[in-house]
Amino acid sequence: MSEMKEPGAGPRNASLGDEIVGCIDELAAISETPEHLTRIFLTKEHRAAADLILSWMRDAGMRAHLDAIGNVCGRYEGEVAGMPCLMLGSHYDTVRDAGKWDGPLGLITAISCVAQLHRRGKRLPFAIEVTGFADEEGVRFASTLLGSRAVAGTFDESVLGVKDSAGISLRAALSQFGLDPDHIGAAARTRGELLAYLELHIEQGPVLEGLNLPVGVVTAIAGATRLAASLTGMAGHAGTVPMPLRRDALAGAAECIVAIEEFCRTGQSGLVGTVGYIHATPGATNVISGQVSFTIDIRAPSDAHRKLAVADIVRRIENIARRRKLKLQLDVTHENRTVPCAPWLKDQVSEAIAGEGFRVFELPSGAGHDGMAMIDIADVAMLFVRCRGGISHHPDEHVDLADVDAGARVLLRLIENFRPRGAAQ
Ligand code: GLV
Numbered sequence: 001m002s003e004m005k006e007p008g009a010g011p012r013n014a015s016l017g018d019e020i021v022g023c024i025d026e027l028a029a030i031s032e033t034p035e036h037l038t039r040i041f042l043t044k045e046h047r048a049a050a051d052l053i054l055s056w057m058r059d060a061g062m063r064a065h066l067d068a069i070g071n072v073c074g075r076y077e078g079e080v081a082g083m084p085c086l087m088l089g090s091h092y093d094t095v096r097d098a099g100k101w102d103g104p105l106g107l108i109t110a111i112s113c114v115a116q117l118h119r120r121g122k123r124l125p126f127a128i129e130v131t132g133f134a135d136e137e138g139v140r141f142a143s144t145l146l147g148s149r150a151v152a153g154t155f156d157e158s159v160l161g162v163k164d165s166a167g168i169s170l171r172a173a174l175s176q177f178g179l180d181p182d183h184i185g186a187a188a189r190t191r192g193e194l195l196a197y198l199e200l201h202i203e204q205g206p207v208l209e210g211l212n213l214p215v216g217v218v219t220a221i222a223g224a225t226r227l228a229a230s231l232t233g234m235a236g237h238a239g240t241v242p243m244p245l246r247r248d249a250l251a252g253a254a255e256c257i258v259a260i261e262e263f264c265r266t267g268q269s270g271l272v273g274t275v276g277y278i279h280a281t282p283g284a285t286n287v288i289s290g291q292v293s294f295t296i297d298i299r300a301p302s303d304a305h306r307k308l309a310v311a312d313i314v315r316r317i318e319n320i321a322r323r324r325k326l327k328l329q330l331d332v333t334h335e336n337r338t339v340p341c342a343p344w345l346k347d348q349v350s351e352a353i354a355g356e357g358f359r360v361f362e363l364p365s366g367a368g369h370d371g372m373a374m375i376d377i378a379d380v381a382m383l384f385v386r387c388r389g390g391i392s393h394h395p396d397e398h399v400d401l402a403d404v405d406a407g408a409r410v411l412l413r414l415i416e417n418f419r420p421r422g423a424a425q
């Protein structure tokens, strides 16, 4: 960040895009394996990424620290020290074999905007805080938004006992990372400290590209329900147990997966269901599977539709398990309600988009975001940036430099013109 070119050499703030892409690439190099980008909560890659982001925050003129759950937090004071803040942010954990833009684009663009204000020596009538959330994706502990829930003061202590696939509990992982699992409450912020929460993020879908627009205003973040399913049958010899006598857990899971797909494909528009993880034991070619665990992720345009769909899917799975004489265990691991973006804040996002000369277009977010937790302590809005082919959660995820730059210009304009709720124009 400190080597950023001064503005004025090209189009207004053109250097922001170059700087942001440079940082995106630097952060993407911090990964569990060099050939696939994977950066998971409370790992050594988390630590290395946090150190790098904290250094960028300090270069940008912010006071910065790691909080009690491993979020990176930067603060740029307003005209007077201690003023309430406009909080900007996104996450810096990834899914497995991820793209490099989901999360980091919003976080790094926010830091770049603050760096720009800092270079100009500009202070605003409010503080700016930038938060990099440590666990949005929920890859490790089957519970999403752990970073933003800690900040919102809604962290569920019972999650501390949840174990990752290696049998390490969240409590143990926090201690190994050097954090105190009994003091996560120290990360919590209060409504009075925040004027609003604003997040820039890649769209992760094809809508903006289809309309040839670089940016869009988010109307609401769709809710989601996630379940963990376990089917237990009877393991046995693949050569000797006749087909009618089998209680094959993997075949049962396969039927459930197809039933979920069929139900969502033919159901009401916008309903989506995904089984993204499955594990069969004992897991051998010549052994009938005795036990299978799999996950289910269900999303719909409204909470009412989602709840009805989940109830229907659960009934179908119960029927399949009963018919196949499999023991079923189904647990809801995560339930997020749909979060509307605040109209007063959305209006300011729209003004900034129009101010940069782009058509204002509103769209919902099918993906989950940290705003779903932040809504408990602040009004929330989001600015989407177009991504190529609508591809996300995939290494081919891509944002063009011109769109990175457009997003940064809109965000900077939005920050500079930000008015707290109820303030006069
Ligand atoms: C987060 O990316 C989610 O929507 O699952």
Ligand code: MN
Pocket (backbone or CB within 6 Å): 095, 102, 137, 393
């Ligand atoms: Mn994601």
Ligand code: MN
Pocket (backbone or CB within 6 Å): 091, 102, 103, 136, 201, 368, 369
């Ligand atoms: Mn994301």
